[in-house]
Amino acid sequence: MRRLAAEALGTGLLLAVVIGSGIMGERLAGGNAAIALLGNTIATGAGLVVLITIFGPLSGAHFNPVVSLLFALRRELSGRDAAAYIAVQIIGAILGVWLAHAMFAEPLFQISVKHRDGWPQGLAEAVATFGLIGTILGSLRFRSDATPMMVGLYITAAYWFTASTSFANPAVTLARSLSDSFAGIAPSSAPLFIAGQIAGALIAAALFGWLLKERNRS
Numbered sequence: 036m037r038r039l040a041a042e043a044l045g046t047g048l049l050l051a052v053v054i055g056s057g058i059m060g061e062r063l064a065g066g067n068a069a070i071a072l073l074g075n076t077i078a079t080g081a082g083l084v085v086l087i088t089i090f091g092p093l094s095g096a097h098f099n100p101v102v103s104l105l106f107a108l109r110r111e112l113s114g115r116d117a118a119a120y121i122a123v124q125i126i127g128a129i130l131g132v133w134l135a136h137a138m139f140a141e142p143l144f145q146i147s148v149k150h151r152d153g154w155p156q157g158l159a160e161a162v163a164t165f166g167l168i169g170t171i172l173g174s175l176r177f178r179s180d181a182t183p184m185m186v187g188l189y190i191t192a193a194y195w196f197t198a199s200t201s202f203a204n205p206a207v208t209l210a211r212s213l214s215d216s217f218a219g220i221a222p223s224s225a226p227l228f229i230a231g232q233i234a235g236a237l238i239a240a241a242l243f244g245w246l247l248k249e250r251n252r253s
Contacts, residue, residue, distance in 0.1 A: 037093060037094075038093060038094040038095075038116075038120075039094075039119055039120070039123045040123075041090045041093035041094035041096075042090075042094045042096075042097060042098065042120050042123050042124055042127065043123040043124070043126060043127035043130075044090070044127060045086050045089075045090040045094070045096055045098050045127070046098040046099075046123070046124045046127035046128045046131065046206060047127035047128065047130045047131035047134065048082070048086055048131060049079075049082060049083065049086055049098050049128075049131065049207070050127075050128045050129075050130075050131030050132050050134075050135065050207065050210050050211075051131040051132075051134045051135045051138075052078055052079055052082035053075070053078075053079050053082075053131075053135075053207065053211070053218050054131070054132050054135035054136070054211070054214050054216060054218050055078075055135040055138060055139065056074055056075045056077075056078030056079065056218075057071070057075045057216050057217035057218035058135065058139045058141065058216050058217060058218075059074065059139070060072070060073070060074030060075045060078075060217060061216070061217040071217055072194065072195075072200065075194070075217065075218060076191055076194040076195065077191070079190060079191070079194070080187040080188065080190050080191030080194075081187065082187075083183070083186055083187040083190055084183045084184055084186075084187035085183075086098070087182065087183035087186055087187070088183040091182070091183065094120075095112075096183075097120055097124070098124060098204070098206070099124065099167075099203070099204040099205075099206060099207070100120075100121040100124055100125070100204070100205045100206050101164060101168070101203075101204065101205060101232055101233060101236035102167075102168070102171065102236075103117045103120040103121055103124070104117060104121075104233075104236065105168060105171075105172075105236060105240050108240055109240075109244075121206070124206040125206045125209060125210070127206075128206040128207060128209065128210035129209075129210050129213060131210065132210045132211070132213050132214050133213075135214070136214065136216075141216070144213070145213060145214055145215040145216075145219075146212070146213065146215060146221075146222065147211065147212050147213070147214055147215045147216075147219030147220055147221050147222070148215055148219075148221055149215070149219045149220055149221055149224075150221045150223070150224050151199060151220050151221070151224040151228070152223075152224050152227070154227075155198050156198060156199045156224070156227060156228065156231075157227040157228065157230060157231040158198075158231065159197040159198040159199035159201075159231070160197075160199050160201075160202060160203065160227075160228045160231030160232050160235065161231040161232070161234045161235035161238070162197055162235060163193045163197045163199065163201035163202070163203040163232075163235065164203040164204075164231065164232040164233075164234075164235035164236050164239070165235035165236070165238055165239040166189060166193060166203075166239075167186070167189060167190070167193070167201075167203045167239075168235070168236050168239035168240060168243065169239050169242075169243050170185050170186055170189040171185075171186065172239070172240075172243045172244070172247055173185075173243065173247065174186070176247045190203070199228065199231075202220070202228055202232070203232060203235075204232065205228075205229045205232055205233070208220060208225050208228045208229055208232070209225060209229075212224075212225050
C-alpha cells in the first residue's frame, strides 16, 4: 500500500507541475508560446528530479504505465503489481490535473480541444518514449544514483527536440486530455500518442536490453 500511495502521490504531483506550470507560463508569457513552453519545460524537468529522488526509494518512482510495463517485462515487477501501479498512476494523474485547476481558479472538470494530430506526432511520441526508457535503463546500469537527474534532463531536452513536446507517458496523456489549458491534448489525439509511447517503449526495452546486457564472465 505504501508503494501504491507513493506512485499515486508522485504521479499526481507531477501532473500538478505540468498543468500548473503550463497555466502559469501561458498567463505570464503575453501570448509568446515559446516563453510559455520554456516555463513549462523548466518546471517539469526540475519537478521530475525532486519527485524521483523522493519517491524512488519507496516505489521506484515510475509515475508512468510504460515504465511499469518495462519492469514487468524484465520480471522486476509482478504482473499484479504492475497492473496496480498503472491503475493508481492514472487515478493520481487525473487528481493532479484537478488540483492544478483548483489552484489557478480554473473550472475543475474540462475537456481539451487542443488537437495534436498526424503521424509525425505519433512518431515524436515513439522517439520521446524510446529515449526515456533508454535513459532509465542506461542510468540504472551505470549510474543509478544519477537517475533522477538524468530523467529530468532528458525530459527537459525532449520538450524541445520532439514535435509533440514529449508526453512519453500514457497516464499523463489521458490526464492532460482533461485540461483545456496550455498543456492539454484533445481526447481524439490521445490514442495516437499512447500507441507511439507503447511502441517506443517496447523497441527501447528490446534494444537497450541487448546493448546493456552484462557479459557472462567465465
